[in-house]
Amino acid sequence: MQVEEIYLNLRDKLGDVMPEGEILLKAEVAAEIQKLKVERDAVILGHNYMEPALFHSVPDFQGDSLELSRRAAETDKSVIVFCGVRFMAETAKILNPSKTVLLPTEKGGCSLAESITAADVRALRAAYPGVPIVTYINTYADVKAECDICCTSSNAVAVVESLKSDTVIFLPDEYLARNVARETGLHVIVPSVLPKPGAPRPGTDVEHVMVAWKGRCEVHELFTTEDIDSVRKQFPDVMILAHPECSPEVVAKADFSGSTTAMIKAVEKSNAKRYLLLTECSMGDNIVAANPEKEMLRLCSHRCPHMHEITLEQTRDSLRYMRWVIDVPEEIRVRALKSVERMLAVGPKID
Numbered sequence: 001m002q003v004e005e006i007y008l009n010l011r012d013k014l015g016d017v018m019p020e021g022e023i024l025l026k027a028e029v030a031a032e033i034q035k036l037k038v039e040r041d042a043v044i045l046g047h048n049y050m051e052p053a054l055f056h057s058v059p060d061f062q063g064d065s066l067e068l069s070r071r072a073a074e075t076d077k078s079v080i081v082f083c084g085v086r087f088m089a090e091t092a093k094i095l096n097p098s099k100t101v102l103l104p105t106e107k108g109g110c111s112l113a114e115s116i117t118a119a120d121v122r123a124l125r126a127a128y129p130g131v132p133i134v135t136y137i138n139t140y141a142d143v144k145a146e147c148d149i150c151c152t153s154s155n156a157v158a159v160v161e162s163l164k165s166d167t168v169i170f171l172p173d174e175y176l177a178r179n180v181a182r183e184t185g186l187h188v189i190v191p192s193v194l195p196k197p198g199a200p201r202p203g204t205d206v207e208h209v210m211v212a213w214k215g216r217c218e219v220h221e222l223f224t225t226e227d228i229d230s231v232r233k234q235f236p237d238v239m240i241l242a243h244p245e246c247s248p249e250v251v252a253k254a255d256f257s258g259s260t261t262a263m264i265k266a267v268e269k270s271n272a273k274r275y276l277l278l279t280e281c282s283m284g285d286n287i288v289a290a291n292p293e294k295e296m297l298r299l300c301s302h303r304c305p306h307m308h309e310i311t312l313e314q315t316r317d318s319l320r321y322m323r324w325v326i327d328v329p330e331e332i333r334v335r336a337l338k339s340v341e342r343m344l345a346v347g348p349k350i351d
């Protein structure tokens, strides 16, 4: 695609929020990326939290972690550039060991992925032998390797239900665990210390138990029920959508809760007068750009610092210098792959 075409597309989508000169500069970088993409035989995957100029110009596929995992599994390109954070790029590598996977930042962390280690999972398995362990996709490969099955916020309920077990260990997002437990009828326990091997079965006084972990998303934990009350007072006709990484109290007060892609679909289908998204702010900007007729309340100030590291310039340099290459040791990869493949088998399928 030429600069002119990209510029017109970006101006159409972002003209209300970005100065013309900046749009032109972004279009020039995006055109360089399109050229490099062909030279390197690369595919670009863009998470819903990417900055709008990137999100609306270079990704071949956009979506949440589940959709992008599926796209990564299907690609025939030699190089995958993952515009997201490290655990996402690792998942692409787990699914595509023979391909080069690039992350456009050297860091790309995540407070959830960093909240748990493989040793923590081994300790939980020793304490509760035979109890299935589900891990959210927001974990590193060595943690996935110790678990039985992965899930994303799109399919967490379906994954837990597929296990048909009255006790489940769900790691590492405490809030997602509590939100899933509410939907699946499980009673949640969050151990304050790691249990020792041979510890008594948790929650012996209740029938269905979920053992959770103290991980939190540093962005979604910032939303409060007071935010919701104050917005509803000013805009009684607002539709409020909350990501399930928000606290259960926030989710209970929202009108809808679901993954980033489920939120996008809900906004597109709804005829509400206006919307408030309780999630990473770039996503609200991206939805507005794609649906200019929808009124989005722009009260968001919670940008994920890790997603924010990825820019068009970083993406161009990633392809130009073939950096930063994501590797997963083979012994860990094959075990992590089992957890990811079990999740992909549960669904749901994407269009």
Ligand code: SF4
Pocket: 085, 109, 110, 111, 112, 113, 138, 217, 218, 219, 220, 280, 304, 305, 306, 307
């Ligand atoms: S938004 Fe939260 S869960 Fe997503 S990458 Fe940032 S810190 Fe991690």
